[in-house]
Amino acid sequence: MIVCVCRRVNDKTIAQAARCGMSFDDIQIDMGVATQCGRCESSARAVWMQCHPSQPTAHLHLQPHSTPNKAA
Helix, strand or coil, X not given: CEEECCCCEEHXXXXXXXXXXXXXXXXXXXXXXXXXXXXXXXXXXHHHHHXXXXXCCCCCCCCCXXXXXXXX
């Protein structure tokens, strides 16, 4: 589906660029998306947000530890 009519950029092209790690700013500079009339920006951003790799997050699993009883 064509997302940016002015520059003839489709959703697959935006999705592929997003999966390759391009930022939305990079997509705008490289493809011209949302740089002419601007009507496609919300749709283009929605496609980009669905497809860009999410930032890795650390998952910490803390296990309770027992403390030895100290004799006084």
